[in-house]
Every structure is written in structure tokens, then in C-alpha cells.
Amino acid sequence: MQHQKPLPLPTPETRPFWEGAHHHTLLLPRCRDCRRFHFYPRAFCPHCLSPNLEWRQASGRGTLYAYGINHRPAPGFEADVPYVIALVELEEGPRMVTNLVDVDPEPDRLRIGLPVEVVFEDVTATITLPKFRLR
Numbered sequence: 001m002q003h004q005k006p007l008p009l010p011t012p013e014t015r016p017f018w019e020g021a022h023h024h025t026l027l028l029p030r031c032r033d034c035r036r037f038h039f040y041p042r043a044f045c046p047h048c049l050s051p052n053l054e055w056r057q058a059s060g061r062g063t064l065y066a067y068g069i070n071h072r073p074a075p076g077f078e079a080d081v082p083y084v085i086a087l088v089e090l091e092e093g094p095r096m097v098t099n100l101v102d103v104d105p106e107p108d109r110l111r112i113g114l115p116v117e118v119v120f121e122d123v124t125a126t127i128t129l130p131k132f133r134l135r
């Protein structure tokens with residue numbers, strides 16, 4: 001049986017992130033009080049608990065903080081294996097779970113600390129997924 005890939009369901013707190021991605025812009029929530037970025041989006045700053053948040057455009061650059069090469073796909077991802085699940089540390093500080101694309105999913109091609117940049121994959125008419133590639 002062929003499964004469909006699950007899609008993100010934007011919520012009031014994450015909608016600006018998905019709308020930014022739809023326009024191929026990486027937006028991050030930032031606290032107006034302590035001026036630090038965070039991710040994932042939420043109602044309060046995780047650093048100082050302020051609700052005084054704004055959205056800022058991120059550089060789209062970061063480094064590979066951790067990764068795994070997945071050979072046992074979740075339902076819907078059977079055609080993609082092997083693929084790289086990555087934790088990317090953004091220049092602004094937050095870390096984001098994503099996929100590393102446009103790279104051979106081989107351990108000898110990947111190294112912690114490699115510089116990466118965002119790319120945008122339009123999945124549907126409204127949903128775009130930010131992914132990352134080596135830069």
C-alpha cells in the first residue's frame with residue numbers, strides 16, 4: 001500500500017513561518033525583549049518567557065549540527081530512502097530539524113560542522129518545506 005506523505009498543518013503560532021516558506025523566505029521568531037531568536041515557534045520566548053515576539057528573516061545559512069541517514073522510511077517516504085535527516089544550527093542560533101538534500105546520503109560525504117544553506121521545496125500549492133544543502 002502506498003502512503004501519502006504527511007503535510008504540515010499550520011497553526012496560529014506557526015502560520016507566519018509557513019507563509020514565509022511559501023514565498024521562499026526563512027522566517028524565525030525573535031523576542032523583542034531579550035532579542036534572541038528561537039525555533040520552533042511558540043507563544044512565549046523560551047529564553048525569557050516574554051510574549052513580545054516578532055518575525056525576522058533569517059540568513060538561511062547554518063551548519064550541520066547532527067544528522068542521521070534513514071534507511072527505514074516513515075510511511076509515505078518509501079521512495080526517498082536513503083535520505084538525510086539533519087539538525088541544522090542556524091546562524092541566528094536556533095537549531096532546526098530538516099532534510100539535507102542534493103547530497104549523496106553516504107557517511108563519508110557528511111561531517112558535523114559542514115556549512116549549509118536553505119532551499120525551498122514546493123510540495124503543494126500552499127505548503128513549501130525548507131530543506132538544506134551543502135554550500
Ligand SMILES: [Zn+2]
Binds near residue numbers: 036046048
Ligand atoms: Zn526573550
